[in-house]
Each structure stands twice: as C-alpha cells, then as structure tokens.
Amino acid sequence: MTDRGGPTRGRRPWLLRRLPVYIGLLLASLFSFWPIMTMALEGADIDLGPLWSGKGIHFVSGVPFYSGGFFPTLANFRDALELGNFPRLVFNSTTIAFLSIAIALAAGIPAGYALARSKLKGMGAVGFVLLALRTVSPFAIVLPLYLTYVRIGLFDSYLGMSLAYLVIDMPVVVWMLSGFFRDVPGSIYEAAETSGASERQIFWRIALPSVAAGIAATVIFAFVLIWNEFLMASLLTGASTKTVSLGVWSGVGETFGGLQSAQWDAINAAGTLAFVPAFALILLVRRYLAKGFSLATAG
Amino acid sequence: MGLSNYVQLFSQADFWAALSTSVLFSSGSTFVSIVLGVLFAYLLTLVRRGRGLFEAVFLMPLAAAPIIAGVAFAPSGFLDDINTFWHYILGQAYFNVASSHTYLTIMILSDSWEWGPMMMLIALSVLASVPRPVYEASESFGASRWKTFRTVGLPAILNSPVMHFMIIIRFVDAMRAFEIPFAWAGWLDYLYPGAPTDTLSLYLFKLLLQPPSGVIPIPLISAAALVLLAVTLTAATLLFRAMKRMRKI
Numbered sequence: 001m002t003d004r005g006g007p008t009r010g011r012r013p014w015l016l017r018r019l020p021v022y023i024g025l026l027l028a029s030l031f032s033f034w035p036i037m038t039m040a041l042e043g044a045d046i047d048l049g050p051l052w053s054g055k056g057i058h059f060v061s062g063v064p065f066y067s068g069g070f071f072p073t074l075a076n077f078r079d080a081l082e083l084g085n086f087p088r089l090v091f092n093s094t095t096i097a098f099l100s101i102a103i104a105l106a107a108g109i110p111a112g113y114a115l116a117r118s119k120l121k122g123m124g125a126v127g128f129v130l131l132a133l134r135t136v137s138p139f140a141i142v143l144p145l146y147l148t149y150v151r152i153g154l155f156d157s158y159l160g161m162s163l164a165y166l167v168i169d170m171p172v173v174v175w176m177l178s179g180f181f182r183d184v185p186g187s188i189y190e191a192a193e194t195s196g197a198s199e200r201q202i203f204w205r206i207a208l209p210s211v212a213a214g215i216a217a218t219v220i221f222a223f224v225l226i227w228n229e230f231l232m233a234s235l236l237t238g239a240s241t242k243t244v245s246l247g248v249w250s251g252v253g254e255t256f257g258g259l260q261s262a263q264w265d266a267i268n269a270a271g272t273l274a275f276v277p278a279f280a281l282i283l284l285v286r287r288y289l290a291k292g293f294s295l296a297t298a299g
Numbered sequence: 300m301g302l303s304n305y306v307q308l309f310s311q312a313d314f315w316a317a318l319s320t321s322v323l324f325s326s327g328s329t330f331v332s333i334v335l336g337v338l339f340a341y342l343l344t345l346v347r348r349g350r351g352l353f354e355a356v357f358l359m360p361l362a363a364a365p366i367i368a369g370v371a372f373a374p375s376g377f378l379d380d381i382n383t384f385w386h387y388i389l390g391q392a393y394f395n396v397a398s399s400h401t402y403l404t405i406m407i408l409s410d411s412w413e414w415g416p417m418m419m420l421i422a423l424s425v426l427a428s429v430p431r432p433v434y435e436a437s438e439s440f441g442a443s444r445w446k447t448f449r450t451v452g453l454p455a456i457l458n459s460p461v462m463h464f465m466i467i468i469r470f471v472d473a474m475r476a477f478e479i480p481f482a483w484a485g486w487l488d489y490l491y492p493g494a495p496t497d498t499l500s501l502y503l504f505k506l507l508l509q510p511p512s513g514v515i516p517i518p519l520i521s522a523a524a525l526v527l528l529a530v531t532l533t534a535a536t537l538l539f540r541a542m543k544r545m546r547k548i
Contacts, residue, residue, distance in 0.1 A: 034380070038380070039363070131539070184428055213428070217421055220417070248364045
C-alpha cells in the first residue's frame with residue numbers, strides 16, 4: 001500500500017491511460033454509495049430527489065423554494081438511540097458475533113484444512129451435509145433450541161446465542177476455508193513436503209498465511225450473516241442480549257404483522273446507526289488480516 | 300397432512316407464480332452479484348493509488364441491513380433518483396414502477412448491490428492466492444492487464460471452490476429472501492397473498508398473517524414450506540454436482 005507506484009514513462013500518458021479506470025471506479029463507487037447516502041438522508045427526513053433534476057428549486061418573487069422534502073431532523077436518530085438503546089444493542093451484537101465466529105474458526109479452520117487436504121473417503125458427504133444444513137428452515141432449529149435453552153439456563157445469554165449461531169457460521173467457515181486451502185497451488189504443498197516439513201509446519205507456516213485474505217473474507221461473510229440475523233435473535237434473546245437487527249426492525253415494530261404503514265423513516269435512521277459500527281468492524285477485519293497477510297509473505 | 304394439500308397447492312396459480320418469482324429472483328441476483336463482484340475486483344487490481352479508499356466504498360453495502368436494500372432502492376429512493384436523471388437529463392420516458400420488468404430488475408439489482416461486495420472479496424482473495432510469478436510470466440510476454448486477467452485471474456476466480464460455494468449459498472439464501480420482497484410489497488401496495496411481487500417465502504408469510512378466508516391454512520403452508528425446501532435442496536444438489544464436474548475438467 002505504501003508503494004509509490006506509477007511506471008517511469010512520464011506523467012501525462014500515465015494519467016491518460018488511467019483515466020478510464022478511475023472513471024469506472026467512480027461510477028462503481030457511486031452505485032455502492034448512493035443508496036447508503038439515501039438511507040442516511042431519509043433517516044434525517046431529507047429527500048434530495050427533485051434536486052437532481054435541476055428543477056427542484058423555484059424562485060417565488062426572489063425567494064428560493066425547494067419542492068422536495070427538506071425537513072432535516074435528528075429526531076429519528078435520537079429516538080433510536082434513546083428509546084431503542086442502540087449502543088447496548090451494538091455491544092450485544094458484536095460480542096455474540098465475534099464469540100461465535102471465534103468458536104467457529106477454532107473448529108472450522110482445522111476442519112476446512114482437513115477437508116481440503118485429506119484423501120479419506122466420505123469427505124464429500126461431510127461437506128454436503130454441512131451445506132444442506134443451510135437450506136433447512138430456521139424455524140426447525142429455533143424451536144427445539146428455545147425449549148432446551150430455557151431449561152438449561154442459556155436463554156438470553158451471550159454464550160447461548162453464540163452457540164446457536166454456529167448453525168449459521170460453522171458451515172460457512174468450514175466450506176469457505178476448505179475452498180481457500182484448495183486454492184493454494186498443490187506445488188507449494190509438495191515443495192514443503194519434499195523439503196521435509198511436517199504436516200503441522202505446513203499448516204502453520206504455509207497454508208495458514210496463504211489463506212489470510214480468505215479468512216478475512218470468511219469472517220466478514222459470517223459476521224454479516226449473524227449481524228443481520230433476525231428470526232433466531234427474536235426468539236432466543238431477552239432484554240439483556242437483544243441484537244441490532246431487532247433494533248432495525250423495531251421500526252416496523254408493532255405494525256410488522258399487518259405489513260402496513262411501516263415507519264420507513266425510523267428504519268432508515270436505525271439502519272444508518274446499525275451501518276456505522278458494522279462498516280467499521282468490516283474494515284477493521286479486512287485491514288488487520290490483509291496486513292497480517294503481507295507481513296507473512298514478506299518474512 | 301395428506302396428499303390433498305399438495306393437490307390444492309399445485310392447483311393454485313399463486314403458488315406457481317411465487318415459485319417462479321423466487322427462482323427468477325435467486326438466479327438473477329446470484330448472477331448479477333458475481334458480475335458486479337468480479338468487475339469491482341478487476342477495477343481494483345488496476346490501480347495502486349486510492350485502492351484502499353475505493354475498496355472501502357465498495358464494501359459499504361455489506362454493512363447495510365438487508366431491509367435497507369429494500370428501502371434504499373424504493374420507488375421514492377434510488378429508483379426515483381434514476382428516474383429523475385433518466386427523465387430530466389436524458390429526456391426519456393419514466394420507468395413504470397408497476398411493470399414487472401422494472402420492479403423485478405430493481406429487486407435483483409438491490410440484492411446484488413448488497414452481495415456483490417462479498418463476491419468481490421472472494422475474487423480478491425482468490426487473486427491474492429495466485430502466485431505472483433504466474434502474473435509476472437504473463438506480463439513479461441507482453442500481455443495486457445485485461446488479457447492477463449482474462450487468462451489467469453478470471454479462470455482462477457470462476458474455478459475456485461470458494462466461488463462455487465458462494466454461488467450455491469447465495470442461491471439458497473436468495474430463495475429464502477424476505478426483506479426485499481417484503482419492502483416491495485409495501486411500495487407497490489401488494490399486500491394480499493399471491494401478489495405479483497411475492498416470492499415463495501413472502502407468500503408463506505402473507506398466508507400466515509393475512510389468510511384469504513380468515514382461517515390460517517396451516518396444512519397448505521406446511522406443504523408449501525416443504526416444496527420450497529425440496530426445490531432449494533434439488534437446485535443446490537444440481538449446482539453442487541455441476542461444479543464438481545467443472546472442477547475435474
């Protein structure tokens with residue numbers, strides 16, 4: 001990243017050659033960013049739509065009038081922060097997600113490595129069962145869990161939620177990591193074997209550093225799935241472990257059943273509040289692990 | 300639960316419409332998100348300066364809750380911005396929101412907006428595991444960036460087992476997608492079960508909450524849920540097989 005970049009062929013041609021690429025990047029950024037901006041603005045009751053047409057502002061006897069909705073207010077955000085107690089929800093979601101992902105990684109990295117490298121029969125079947133789990137309706141999982149949790153005291157606890165979410169992140173971790181381990185060219189494993197490295201050394205010194213970017217991608221995917229999970233959270237959490245996704249949906253709240261008159265402004269505000277920590281955590285995971293990757297390959 | 304429930308289910312046009320919407324939505328969004336993800340990843344590999352910044356912006360949709368994908372692309376949100384641009388700047392006729400071409404396209408686009416960045420991350424990780432000498436060899440033969448990507452990077456991404464897993468899991472997850480169809484049912488006032496925006500899971504949800512005859516048709520709902528499971532599992536198995544064969548070639 002600290003690379004100064006740029007070939008030594010002179011500045012002008014470089015800029016000209018790169019211009020289409022940067023235009024492409026800008027357009028793609030606009031596509032990614034625009035809906036987020038819309039969400040944040042609508043959460044603050046601002047509708048900039050008419051402005052883009054160039055006809056949003058009218059002058060009536062010299063005084064500018066804006067025909068779009070422009071009633072900036074932080075009321076929605078304040079409601080979410082105060083009534084919804086958002087910081088606590090963010091803390092709950094983060095704790096549950098990372099505890100669960102840590103457990104899944106501890107078991108899933110070795111499992112994925114075994115799936116990728118072992119030549120034992122039946123590995124394909126193990127993989128497929130893990131995948132098929134994903135198609136099962138969460139209803140089928142959540143009811144037995146609820147009954148068990150209430151009895152053994154895991155209901156409304158961080159540990160209980162983390163264990164329940166293993167249903168979601170374990171298959172993801174095992175499958176994605178076994179794929180990334182398989183992507184490491186076989187010649188690299190062979191070279192290590194012929195130079196006398198033990199299986200343990202190959203795993204720690206070669207396989208693990210080469211999939212660091214993959215681990216980051218896996219953690220991000222698992223994190224996003226858990227962060228947004230709604231059904232299990234709504235049944236298995238109580239007052240002390242309520243998660244962010246419940247907070248976002250509480251904008252729909254009591255009217256959820258009727259499907260009508262959902263409070264889209266409140267959803268937008270809560271969505272914006274939920275977006276900020278999630279985005280920060282995603283960037284953190286990506287940066288931290290990508291850095292670990294470049295260090296590992298440099299040394 | 301008898302066979303008669305299935306007969307009743309299969310004889311309903313609503314059910315078939317919801318099923319085909321689900322399949323269309325899932326395959327469309329899986330495909331478009333891969334295209335977007337690979338495109339973003341390719342664009343990022345072309346630059347050094349500002350790469351971190353662009354990557355961060357591309358990752359933004361991942362952090363948004365799925366319901367936001369439904370809300371932000373609403374007729375009064377993103378689509379409205381597109382429409383004003385399209386109409387006032389380019390002078391074209393408005394997109395008709397109520398036409399199934401428009402809303403299905405936007406629904407697919409919004410789901411791909413959310414998940415494209417994930418595909419991008421996978422593509423970037425796969426590209427990172429391609430040994431540098433392979434790239435350097437290709438470039439030393441005078442191949443352009445695009446040609447190197449097309450002959451080395453792209454096949455590596457598309458043949459990667461991780462990509463195959465993502466394709467399956469995205470398809471399976473999109474078959475259960477709820478938030479985006481839910482939001483669009485709100486936008487277009489399609490609140491009754493069997494509305495044209497219904498995917499199978501939303502159809503089930505509406506049958507549960509707003510049963511047409513006032514009585515919740517539990518046998519019908521469980522039959523439909525089982526059919527959804529069967530369809531998803533079959534599709535996943537077929538995809539799984541196809542990809543296994545592809546990897547062997």
